[in-house]
Amino acid sequence: MPCESSDPLDKDSEPFVEADPTGRYGRYDELLGSGAVKKVYRAFDQEEGIEVAWNQVKLRSFSDDPAMIERLYSEVRLLKSLKNNNIIALYKVWREEKNNTLNFITEICTSGNLREYRKKHRHVSMRALKKWSKQILKGLDYLHTHEPCIIHRDLNCSNVFVNGNIGQVKIGDLGLAAIVGKNHIAHSILGTPEFMAPELYEENYTEMVDIYSYGMCVLELVSLEIPYSECDSVAKIYKRVSNGVKPEALNKVKDVEAKSFIEKCIAQPNARPSAAELLRDPFFDGIVDDDEEGENNENNGTGRIVS
Structure with missing residues (x-):
């Protein structure tokens, strides 16, 4: 050795x-x-x-x-x-x-976490933001369709990491993750308050809490603002979330398509799409990441002969 x-x-x-x-x-x-x-x-x-x-x-x-x-x-x-x-x-x-x-x-991810990376690179196209968002979603889809199902429970931009030279993002910090059975239900109250779905506080939730947190991640990426930053205490955040009051940052999102996509993610639990469904959302039309480009190149004959 x-x-x-x-x-x-x-x-x-x-x-x-x-x-x-x-x-x-x-x-x-x-x-x-x-x-x-x-x-x-x-x-x-x-x-x-x-x-x-x-x-x-x-x-x-x-x-x-x-x-x-x-x-x-x-x-x-x-x-x-x-x-x-x-x-x-x-x-x-x-x-x-x-x-x-x-x-x-x-x-190791060479460029640190996505929150700091986004702060550093303030002028980024919507296309780039969509590519990052799609990769996070692919990671969530993997966790949620894993057998048994895995709920991250603490998804936020500081727990997503970046290899900036290739535009690759990866979900990390699974310390609060829950492995759940076939009913997909967990009970502990855990997470980062600004990103916690309202049903988390009720101690009866499914992997859809990650979809809510994911929506808040996309909101942060688009708005450059941590959700509920207008609140100066956890208690105030809890009160707003529990009463269905959306974060003020959402009103600052000028891109209609992005705002609509975020609203789908943070809707009521039974109205939230799954990660797989969100990957098929028109929001990602035309967005192909490097893995998919490699597959497409192979299938199109640039990497091999296809009969």
């Missing part, structure tokens, strides 16, 4: 501050992001020669909360079973007993 040189004269190499038990993955000191639960560092896979993300959770922070520890393990177990171009891939997981940390290696 290749490992980093320990030669002190090798000043050109960037030192690892930590390695996994096999020595394959090395962690750098560079922090890519942090949240309430975990920190994410830049790391390197010496076997494949690629950069990866090293996710680290200090379990002692949750020693009094076994439910939180179980939720973290659930994220890892869940990620391991998922294989989709629009879902962050997991490569390895282990628990480091000495420092009581849970570590897992995932693929």
Whole structure:
């Protein structure tokens, strides 16, 4: 197994501050992001020669909360079973007993999360926004049609990640996801208030809560404004959502087609289309992402001879 040189004269190499038990993955000191639960560092896979993300959770922070520890393990177990171009891939997981940390290696998205990426690139065409939105939807469709069904429950633009050089987006942070049975019903109240569907508060909901959150993501992408930013407390957001008051940002959307599409997503639960149905919506007419272009090229004979 290749490992980093320990030669002190090798000043050109960037030192690892930590390695996994096999020595394959090395962690750098560079922090890519942090949240309430975990920190994410830049790391390197010496076997494949690629950069990866090293996710680290200090379990002692949750020693009094076994439910939180179980939720973290659930994220890892869940990620391991998922294989989709629009879902962050997991490569390895282990628990480091000495420092009581849970570590897992995932693929890295070079341009960070979609919220920051959109703030950085304020002048983006509607076509580009649709391409990003379509990819998120393809990831949701995969989760919702997975057996068993998976509800993300915390979809927002900070949990979607970007490879800006190829315009690819991927859903991540599945720590609050729920695996549900054939009735597709879950009960816990979890999520980010600005993006939480009203029925989430009633503790009786289906994967349609993700469609609502997705609609709020599209609203943020189009308006460059986090939904309900006019509210200065969670209580006020809850009151507005519960009373069916739409976020003020929706009134600022000038594109009639985009506004109509968002309104479909945040409609009452029984009126919301599924992810599969939304993928067929006229909103995406003419929007082909790279995966589909590859398939079309092959079928059209640019990649192979078709009889």
